[in-house]
Amino acid sequence: MKQGEGTYVKQFDPEQLTFSLSPAFLMNQHDVTQLLELRTIIETGAVKKAALLRTDDDLHQLRxxxxxxxxxxxxKKKLVKRQTSHSISL
Incomplete structure (x- = not known):
């Protein structure tokens, strides 16, 4: 593959797609709530650890x-304002 040629899918297996999506469709409100609570616990810990281990360069890149x-x-706000003004003038 060369740069500029695009990306090609050599093989597509729909089973892999449906397998990964199925649990999301089967979840009820309680499951979603529990999943979000779990993500909050895990992600909060990950952020805390990342903050403790960050370097000055990491902080510079974040800024x-x-x-x-x-x-x-x-x-984006300027573009929206311009487009809105243009639409109004039409």
Whole structure:
């Protein structure tokens, strides 16, 4: 494969897709609540550990990523405002 050629799927097995999606469709509200509680416990612990082990470079990269997100959000708001003004003028 060469850059620019795209990505190709060599083999597709629908069984793998349905197997991974089936539990999500079978879950009821109680199951979803329990799953979210479990994720909160696990992810909170993971974030705490990551914060304890972070380096100055990690913190710098996070700050840069946050700044890029803020710039993207500001740009998006400007685009929406421009599009809205354009639509109103039409």
């Amino acid at each position: 840069e990523a946050l700044e890029q997100m803020k710039l993207a959000e500001a740009h």
